[in-house]
Structures are given as C-alpha cells and as structure tokens.
Amino acid sequence: xxxxxxxxxxxxxxxxxxxxxxxxxxxxxxxxxxxxxxxxxxxxxxxxxxxxxxxxxxxxxxxxxxxxxxxxxxxxxxxxxxxxxxxxxxxxxxxxxxxxxxxxxxxxxxxxxxxxxxxxxxxxxxxxxxxxxxxxxxxxxxxxxxxxxxxxxxxxxxxxxxxxxxxxxxxxxxxxxxxxxxxxxxxxxxxxxxxxxxxxxxxxxxxxxxxxxxxxxxxxxxxxxxxxxxxxxxxxxxxxxxxxxxxxxxxxxxxxxxxxxxxxxxxxxxxxxxxxxxxxxxxxxxxxxxxxxxxxxxxxxxxxxxxxxxxxxxxxxxxxxxxxxxxxxxxxxxxxxxxxxxxxxxxxx
Amino acid sequence: xxxxxxxxxxxxxxxxxxxxxxxxxxxxxxxxxxxxxxxxxxxxxxxxxxxxxxxxxxxxxxxxxxxxxxxxxxxxxxxxxxxxxxxxxxxxxxxxxxxxxxxxxxxxxxxxxxxxxxxxxxxxxxxxxxxxxxxxxxxxxxxxxxxxxxxxxxxxxxxxxxxxxxxxxxxxxxxxxxxxxxxxxxxxxxxxxxxxxxxxxxxxxxxxxxxxxxxxxxxxxxxxxxxxxxxxxxxxxxxxxxxxxxxxxxxxxxxxxxxxxxxxxxxxxxxxxxxxxxxxxxxxxxxxxx
Amino acid sequence: xxxxxxxxxxxxxxxxxxxxxxxxxxxxxxxxxxxxxxxxxxxxxxxxxxxxxxxxxxxxxxxxxxxxxxxxxxxxxxxxxxxxxxxxxxxxxxxxxxxxxxxxxxxxxxxxxxxxxxxxxxxxxxxxxxxxxxxxxxxxxxxxxxxxxxxxxxxxxxxxxxxxxxxxxxxxxxxxxxxxxxxxxxxxxxxxxxxxxxxxxxxxxxxxxxxxxxxxxxxxxxxxxxxxxxxxxxxxxxxxxxxxxxxxxxxxxxxxxxxxxxxxxxxxxxxxxxxxxxxxxxxxxxxxxxxxxxxxxxxxxxxxxxxxxxxxxxx
Numbered sequence: 001x002x003x004x005x006x007x008x009x010x011x012x013x014x015x016x017x018x019x020x021x022x023x024x025x026x027x028x029x030x031x032x033x034x035x036x037x038x039x040x041x042x043x044x045x046x047x048x049x050x051x052x053x054x055x056x057x058x059x060x061x062x063x064x065x066x067x068x069x070x071x072x073x074x075x076x077x078x079x080x081x082x083x084x085x086x087x088x089x090x091x092x093x094x095x096x097x098x099x100x101x102x103x104x105x106x107x108x109x110x111x112x113x114x115x116x117x118x119x120x121x122x123x124x125x126x127x128x129x130x131x132x133x134x135x136x137x138x139x140x141x142x143x144x145x146x147x148x149x150x151x152x153x154x155x156x157x158x159x160x161x162x163x164x165x166x167x168x169x170x171x172x173x174x175x176x177x178x179x180x181x182x183x184x185x186x187x188x189x190x191x192x193x194x195x196x197x198x199x200x201x202x203x204x205x206x207x208x209x210x211x212x213x214x215x216x217x218x219x220x221x222x223x224x225x226x227x228x229x230x231x232x233x234x235x236x237x238x239x240x241x242x243x244x245x246x247x248x249x250x251x252x253x254x255x256x257x258x259x260x261x262x263x264x265x266x267x268x269x270x271x272x273x274x275x276x277x278x279x280x281x282x283x284x285x286x287x288x289x290x291x292x293x294x295x296x297x298x299x300x301x302x303x304x305x306x307x308x309x310x311x312x313x314x315x316x317x318x319x320x321x322x323x324x325x326x327x328x329x330x331x332x333x334x335x336x337x338x339x340x341x342x343x344x345x346x347x348x349x
Numbered sequence: 350x351x352x353x354x355x356x357x358x359x360x361x362x363x364x365x366x367x368x369x370x371x372x373x374x375x376x377x378x379x380x381x382x383x384x385x386x387x388x389x390x391x392x393x394x395x396x397x398x399x400x401x402x403x404x405x406x407x408x409x410x411x412x413x414x415x416x417x418x419x420x421x422x423x424x425x426x427x428x429x430x431x432x433x434x435x436x437x438x439x440x441x442x443x444x445x446x447x448x449x450x451x452x453x454x455x456x457x458x459x460x461x462x463x464x465x466x467x468x469x470x471x472x473x474x475x476x477x478x479x480x481x482x483x484x485x486x487x488x489x490x491x492x493x494x495x496x497x498x499x500x501x502x503x504x505x506x507x508x509x510x511x512x513x514x515x516x517x518x519x520x521x522x523x524x525x526x527x528x529x530x531x532x533x534x535x536x537x538x539x540x541x542x543x544x545x546x547x548x549x550x551x552x553x554x555x556x557x558x559x560x561x562x563x564x565x566x567x568x569x570x571x572x573x574x575x576x577x578x579x580x581x582x583x584x585x586x587x588x589x590x591x592x593x594x595x596x597x598x599x600x601x602x603x604x605x606x607x608x609x610x611x612x613x614x615x616x617x618x619x620x621x622x623x624x625x626x627x628x629x630x631x632x633x634x635x636x637x638x639x
Numbered sequence: 640x641x642x643x644x645x646x647x648x649x650x651x652x653x654x655x656x657x658x659x660x661x662x663x664x665x666x667x668x669x670x671x672x673x674x675x676x677x678x679x680x681x682x683x684x685x686x687x688x689x690x691x692x693x694x695x696x697x698x699x700x701x702x703x704x705x706x707x708x709x710x711x712x713x714x715x716x717x718x719x720x721x722x723x724x725x726x727x728x729x730x731x732x733x734x735x736x737x738x739x740x741x742x743x744x745x746x747x748x749x750x751x752x753x754x755x756x757x758x759x760x761x762x763x764x765x766x767x768x769x770x771x772x773x774x775x776x777x778x779x780x781x782x783x784x785x786x787x788x789x790x791x792x793x794x795x796x797x798x799x800x801x802x803x804x805x806x807x808x809x810x811x812x813x814x815x816x817x818x819x820x821x822x823x824x825x826x827x828x829x830x831x832x833x834x835x836x837x838x839x840x841x842x843x844x845x846x847x848x849x850x851x852x853x854x855x856x857x858x859x860x861x862x863x864x865x866x867x868x869x870x871x872x873x874x875x876x877x878x879x880x881x882x883x884x885x886x887x888x889x890x891x892x893x894x895x896x897x898x899x900x901x902x903x904x905x906x907x908x909x910x911x912x913x914x915x916x917x918x919x920x921x922x923x924x925x926x927x928x929x930x931x932x933x934x935x936x937x938x939x940x941x942x943x944x945x946x947x948x949x950x951x952x953x954x
Contacts, residue, residue, distance in 0.1 A: 074858060076854065076857055076858060102862075105860045105861075105862060106860060107860065108857070108858055108859065108860035109858060109859035109860035109861070110860060113858070113859075114855075114858040116851060116854065116855055116858070118851060121850060121851035121852060122851050122852055122855045123852055123855070124852040124856070124870055124873075124874070125852075125874065125949070125950055126873045126874050126948070126949055126950070127870070127873070135859070135861070135865075136859050136860075139859075139860065139861060139862075139865075140860060171949045171950075173949075173950060184855070187855075187859065474654070474655075474658070475658075477651075477655055477658075478655055478658035478659055478661075478662055479662070481655055481656075481658070481659050481930055481933060481934045482659070482662070482888075482926070482930045482933070483887075483888035483889070483891040483892050483929060483930070483933055484888060484889065484892055485891070485892025485893075485895055485896075486891065486892065486895070486910070486926055486929055486930070487666075489895070489910065489911075489914065490663075490666045490667065490922065490926055491666060493914040493922060494666060494667060494668075494919075566781070570783045573783050573785075573786075574783050574784070574785060574892070574896055577783070577785045577896065577899075577900075578895070578896070578899060578911055579911075579915070580914065590783070590785070593785070593786070593789065594785075597789070597900075600789065600792065600793055600797060601797045604793060607789060611786050611789070611790075614781075614782070614783065614786060615778075615781050615782055615786070618780075618781040618782070619777060619778065619781035622777060622780060622781055623777065
C-alpha cells in the first residue's frame with residue numbers, strides 16, 4: 001500500500017462514531033480461483049473495516065467479486081478451485097483466515113451469519129422448516145429439543161410469518177418465495193449473530209416483497225446492534241439501508257464512503273456510470289438507456305492499469321499503464337482523474 | 350487448510366479434461382484389446398492353431414508350453430484355441446443381440462415416443478411385462494424352451510434388450526419431437542415416416558450407439574452366465590462360460606484353464622464398459638453442454 | 640397419494656401381473672420337442688404316449704390349458720412335477736427360505752459397504768479413495784457373478800483353506816454354520832452389486848452437495864458429518880431406495896448363478912434342474928412365482944418411496 005494511503009473506514013476523530021475497535025477488519029484480502037483459463041483474481045487486495053451497528057453495502061456488476069468477498073469472509077470458498085491468496089480477516093481481533101476449521105465452524109451461524117440469494121434453493125426440501133431453524137440453536141447454543149423448538153417459533157414470529165406454529169412442521173415447498181426468505185433470515189438470526197452478511201437477499205423476490213424484507217432486516221439490525229454487510233447489484237435498494245457503501249469492480253474496491261456522499265457525488269467514473277445507467281421515470285420517453293459500453297475484464301487477464309479504463313469515458317493514457325490506488329477518507333476512490341467533488345459541482349452549477 | 354464439505358469442482362472441470370484426454374491410455378488399451386479380439390476371431394479358422402475340439406488325452410491339463418500356448422483342458426483340448434473360438438461366440442451373440450435390441454426395441458421406442466397415444470400405451474405396456482421378469486430368468490426360460498444354440502441365445506438376450514432400447518429410444522424421441530426442426534418439417538407438410546427417418550432418427554444415433562456399447566458388454570456377460578449354467582451354445586462349443594463351468598473341478602490343480610477364459614471375459618467386458626461410458630459422457634456434453 | 644392415483648396404479652399392476660402369466664405360459668410352452676417323449680424316452684409306445692399326454696392334460700387346446708393352469712395357480716396349485724410328482728408349490732416353498740436368506744444378506748452386505756464408500760467418494764470426489772473406488776467398481780462390473788465366486792473360491796477355499804467351497808448348512812444346524820456356508824456366495828453376489836449402488840449414490844450425492852442448501856448448512860456452521868449424513872444423504876437416498884428395489888431382479892439372476900456354483904438348495908438351483916430335466920411345469924411355476932413376487936416387491940418399493948419423499952407426498 002502506498003505511503004499516502006489511509007486505512008479505509010478509519011474512525012474520524014471527533015465524529016459521532018464511538019471510538020471502539022471495529023468489529024470486522026478486512027486487510028488486503030485476496031482470493032484466487034483456479035480455472036481452465038488460468039488464475040482468476042476474484043478478490044484482489046480488498047480492505048475495509050466495519051464497526052458494530054453499521055451497515056456496509058457492497059455493490060457491483062455480476063462478476064465483480066462481491067459474492068466471492070462475502071464467501072471469503074465466511075470461509076466458504078471451496079478449495080479447490082479456490083485459493084486463499086493472502087490478507088487477513090480480523091473479527092474481534094481474531095484472524096479468521098488462519099483459524100482451524102472446527103473453530104471457524106463455531107463462528108459460522110453463531111457470530112457471523114449469512115443469508116443467501118435464492119430462497120427457493122436455500123432450504124433443504126426434505127427437512128421440515130422448524131427443524132432447519134432448530135438445529136442451529138441446538139448445535140451452537142446447546143439447547144434441547146423443546147427449547148430449540150420454542151426459539152424457532154419465536155423467530156418465525158419475529159420475521160413476520162403468519163401462523164408460525166403451523167409453519168414449523170411444514171416443508172419448504174409449502175411456502176412461497178417471500179416466506180422462504182423470511183425463514184432463511186430466521187435461521188441466520190437464530191443465535192443473534194453480531195455480523196450478518198446478506199448476499200443479494202432480495203434479488204430473487206418480487207418488488208413488493210423486497211421492501212418488506214428490507215424493512216425486516218433494517219429493523220432487526222437496529223434493534224440488535226447487529227453489523228451487516230449487504231451485497232447487491234441494485235444501488236436503489238442499498239440506498240435505503242446502508243450507512244457506508246463500497247463499490248467493487250473486477251475484484252477490487254474502487255470507491256468507498258458514506259452512502260449519501262458516494263451516491264450524490266461519486267468520484268469514481270464507474271460509480272457515476274452505474275448511477276447514470278439507472279433508468280429514471282422523469283427521463284424523456286423512448287430515449288436511449290445509458291448503458292456502460294463494453295464488458296468487465298476477464299479476471300484471469302487483468303490489465304496493467306485501471307481495470308475500468310477500457311470502458312471509462314474520462315480515460316487518459318496514464319490510466320492504461322498505472323493502476324490507481326484507493327485513497328481518501330472518509331470518501332475513498334481509486335482514480336487518477338476522478339469526477340468533480342460535490343463542492344466543485346456546486347460551484348460550477 | 351480448511352477441509353471442504355463441498356466436493357471439488359470435478360463435475361464442471363471433468364468434461365474439459367475428458368475432452369483433452371479423449372485418447373488416453375485406458376481408451377487406447379480398450380480399443381486395442383477389442384481390435385485384437387475381433388481380428389483373431391475373424392482370422393481364427395485360418396490360423397495354424399489346433400482344432401478347439403480336438404481331444405488329446407495325453408496332454409490333459411497341461412500347463413502352458415510349446416505344444417499348447419496357454420495349456421490344455423481336462424480333455425486335452427488346446428485352451429488358446431478354445432478361448433479364441435469362444436470369442437467368436439461371444440462377439441456374435443453380442444452383435445446379434447444388440448442388433449435385435451436396436452432395431453426392434455429402438456424402432457418400437459421411436460414409434461411409441463413419436464405417435465404417443467394408444468400405440469405408446471401398447472408398446473410400453475408390453476415392455477413393462479417383459480421388464481417384470483428378472484432378466485436372467487427371462488433368458489433362461491427362452492433358451493430352455495427353444496433349445497441351446499447360437500441363434501437361440503442371441504434371440505434370448507436380444508429379447509432382454511428390446512425393452513431397454515425401447516425406453517432409451519422413446520425418451521430421446523420425446524425430447525426431439527418437440528424441437529423446432531421437427532415442427533418446421535411438419536409445417537412444411539412432410540409425412541410422418543419421412544420425419545421419423547430424416548429428422549428424428551439421425552439424432553438418436555449418438556445416444557443409441559453409445560448405449561449399444563454398454564449393452565454389448567452386458568450381452569457378453571449374459572452369454573457367459575448362460576454358458577456357465579450350460580444354457581448357451583451346446584457342448585462341445587467353447588463358450589467362455591461353459592469352459593469355466595466344465596473345468597471348475599480342476600481349479601486347484603490347473604487354474605490356468607479357468608483363468609484364461611476368465612481374463613478374456615474380464616478384459617472384453619471392461620473394454621466395452623469403458624468405451625461405452627466415455628462415449629455416453631462425450632455425447633452428453635456435446636448435446637447438453639454440461 | 641390421491642385415491643384416483645392409487646386406483647390407476649393398482650389397475651396397471653393387475654394388468655402387468657396378468658400379462659406376466661400369459662407371457663410365462665407362452666414362454667414355457669414354446670418347446671419344440673414333445674415333453675412326453677422326453678419323459679418316457681424314445682422307445683415309448685404310441686398308446687403310452689397318448690395315455691400320458693391325456694394324464695398331463697397336454698391334449699387340450701392351448702387356451703384351455705392356460706385357463707386351467709391360471710385358475711389353479713390362483714388357488715396355490717401350480718401342478719405337480721412330471722418327474723417326482725411333488726407339488727410344485729410345495730417344492731418352491733421348501734426352497735424359498737434359502738434364496739430369501741441369500742437375497743437379504745446380499746442386500747445388507749452390499750449396502751453396508753456401498754453406502755459409506757459412496758458418501759466418502761462423493762465428499763472427496765477426485766481424490767485417491769474416489770479414484771480407487773471407481774476403478775474397482777469398473778473392474779467388478781466387468782466380471783460376471785460366477786467369476787467373482789470362482790475367484791473367491793480360489794482365494795479362500797483353495798489357497799487359504801478358510802471356507803467351504805460348496806454346500807449349505809441350514810439354520811437348524813447352527814447359525815454360525817449357516818452363515819459360514821453362505822459367506823462366500825453372499826460375498827460374491829454382494830461384490831457384483833456394490834459397484835451399482837456405489838456409483839449411483841456417489842453420483843446423486845455429488846449433485847446434492849452442489850445444492851445451495853448444503854452451502855447454507857455450511858454457513859450455519861454445521862459439522863461435515865451432520866451435513867453428509869443428515870442434510871445430503873436424505874435427498875440422495877430416495878433414488879437409492881428405488882434402485883435397490885429394481886435391482887432385486889438382477890439379484891435374483893445372480894442368486895441363480897451362485898446357487899448353482901456353490902450348490903445351495905434354493906429356488907435358483909431348482910429352476911436350473913427343472914430346465915435340465917425338461918420338467919416344464921416346475922419351470923413354469925417357478926417363473927410365475929418369481930416374476931409375480933418381483934412385480935409386487937417393485938410396487939411396494941414404489942409405494943414406500945411415495946410415502947417417504949415429502950416432495951411427492953405433500954404435492
């Protein structure tokens with residue numbers, strides 16, 4: 001890391017944040033994947049930190065590495081073909097990457113929990129819903145059958161499932177997609193985790209259900225001082241729920257900062273392009289959609305300079321040869337020729 | 350290093366690796382053995398080897414040597430010659446029974462899958478009755494009643510294969526009849542027999558042929574089992590199974606008489622299984638792009 | 640399962656069984672030769688032949704004979720053997736326990752070995768154990784059961800002298816003696832079936848382990864043993880159960896072979912003997928019995944599957 005780089009997410013002295021150690025510190029995390037086409041750097045020197053009670057949104061296109069980042073933190077990348085290529089993941093000061101597997105198993109589901117994307121396939125079709133929730137508390141908290149069942153009932157009620165007593169003994173295929181996702185969330189929250197990683201939890205749901213799930217997550221997060229990492233490709237969704245946002249591209253974080261700042265005045269052209277590509281209701285009808293031209297680079301053959309250079313409308317020769325580093329605080333970005341700051345925009349307007 | 354419950358990505362990377370190693374050692378050996386077997390079977394009678402039925406009581410149970418390359422059996426008959434002629438039997442039965450299965454079973458299955466309705470019900474109902482019999486029992490009953498001969502054994506095993514081929518043919522036909530090129534042909538006014546022959550049949554060739562290799566292996570096994578039970582070609586014909594059955598008593602004194610035909614069965618069936626499975630996998634990837 | 644579905648299943652079951660009786664009768668009566676001549680010998684007098692033919696009911700038209708035979712069979716009368724005049728049904732019942740014991744022990748042994756190996760193979764697929772297991776499976780599948788039996792005899796009886804090569808000791812003679820006499824035949828048959836079960840379970844488990852809900856179970860922090868045995872084995876076991884049922888057909892064929900090889904007095908040996916002796920009434924009776932039993936067992940397995948798999952029962 002260059003000398004002038006400031007650790008991402010560092011606490012600003014004098015801010016409203018309480019001066020305590022962050023819950024999660026990801027330090028130059030690297031995950032590689034062995035593919036027939038070569039070694040893919042799916043997570044490339046990602047660093048950030050997350051304090052208790054904060055929600056971090058990780059956004060990016062498909063293939064940007066955001067899901068892989070989530071799995072890398074949980075230690076759920078299958079090896080082979082995955083390789084832990086470096087870095088540290090400090091949870092409460094302990095490096096999860098060097099933890100023996102059985103200790104990691106004690107953390108998964110208990111201190112750190114994960115919600116996956118597709119509710120239709122996240123639940124075991126041949127096990128009853130209640131059983132799938134109860135086994136988490138039985139295993140991690142040593143509850144007996146009766147206590148576990150009671151807890152499962154409590155959770156189903158907490159996530160807003162109607163007639164929870166009946167649902168306990170039903171099978172997943174008897175529930176709708178929205179209800180299934182609530183069950184998945186109930187499973188994740190069963191042991192009151194301190195960190196919840198939600199990997200596109202609403203992508204596979206209807207829009208109306210999406211809002212309900214988001215509200216549920218937000219409410220629970222606030223009431224239980226839970227930290228959350230919310231992975232999504234949908235900027236609109238995260239705006240309502242996140243405190244900070246990290247934009248990923250080609251396995252790297254290219255912009256980071258408080259969500260309002262980043263979304264209102266993005267510095268990284270990629271973020272700006274993402275925002276611009278969201279269709280607006282007030283745009284003239286039959287106008288062209290502003291898509292980002294080109295495609296993301298192959299993770300097996302990353303260019304020498306900036307990964308976004310080929311598709312960037314502000315690219316200069318320097319961008320092709322020198323890779324920019326993430327710098328700035330609290331709003332960090334990785335670009336040699338960033339978009340104007342909010343102040344600059346205002347003075348121009 | 351963390352252990353992983355998720356299996357290695359073997360299924361995803363296997364097809365790529367398999368494509369690259371299409372002609373690797375096991376495949377070459379299998380093709381080599383089968384080619385050798387077929388070659389020897391064809392030219393067998395022309396070779397300067399002893400008559401497989403010529404008894405020579407002086408060299409009873411002789412170990413492999415000059416006079417008898419692989420030894421002699423309990424009646425002094427040359428083991429190499431008998432096993433070679435046994436190959437002719439096995440290969441003929443295999444070929445014949447697979448042909449019956451392909452033509453009769455494949456044909457019926459194709460018709461059932463294409464026309465659906467009551468013809469499908471009739472055909473599949475008939476197949477279900479055949480399938481209700483444990484395979485070997487059906488074969489035994491047919492051979493027992495028609496008498497043991499090359500033709501009858503082939504017919505018996507062929508009858509066993511008809512339902513198996515019918516199922517595969519029907520399943521594949523059901524897939525293909527929905528494809529656009531069939532609908533186009535129908536829209537153009539092509540008649541059913543033409544569609545079956547020109548559009549559907551060529552698409553069935555791939556899966557049916559790779560299935561045939563595996564079934565060939567099963568045919569060789571079945572013929573050997575029937576021969577062991579004395580229900581294949583009648584003595585003194587040297588079916589591999591009957592050689593083993595006849596010489597069983599000498600297992601302790603002259604095991605070579607049993608091990609040679611045993612090895613022949615093993616190598617032949619293994620080669621056919623290997624090639625058949627590779628063929629099926631290769632076909633699956635090309636069509637379904639797994 | 641809905642009543643209508645059960646009714647249609649029952650109907651097709653009855654139809655298949657009826658078709659089996661027709662097929663059995665047709666097959667058993669295709670004989671080109673004359674069973675009476677075979678029985679009496681070549682120098683039988685025409686009057687004798689006629690007498691015997693009438694006695695055995697062979698002078699009736701085919702349809703009548705079929706109806707007679709079927710009606711009798713439904714009441715448990717499968718006719719009497721030409722040779723020994725014993726009731727066929729009694730002969731079958733007398734020998735049934737031996738064959739059933741062989742079949743049961745074989746299934747138990749085969750599953751006891753195939754299931755753990757299949758699970759481990761799927762978990763560590765591509766590893767040393769998996770490759771060895773797949774290679775061994777291919778090898779075993781390339782050997783007919785009688786060959787496996789002969790190799791076992793060679794190894795254990797002849798070379799090591801540990802076990803008897805042939806002969807059967809019934810349960811009355813002691814459980815240990817009984818099991819000892821069945822050890823080699825059951826092992827031979829089991830080795831022939833293990834690769835079938837192993838490959839199927841491995842394939843199914845590998846697919847199951849790729850499913851999202853397994854990743855979720857991992858994310859819950861569940862230990863590998865629980866994931867394999869509880870979360871993954873359950874869905875995969877359903878196809879295994881179905882195959883175990885269908886495989887009984889293959890097993891019956893294998894039982895015939897090992898009974899002949901190891902001289903065990905079961906139904907298979909009786910079947911082959913009746914073929915050699917051209918005692919076609921016995922043959923007919925055995926085939927009918929076995930085929931109908933097979934159909935019923937398959938139907939039962941089907942039913943069991945429907946009750947066990949929640950995806951089908953709570954449709």
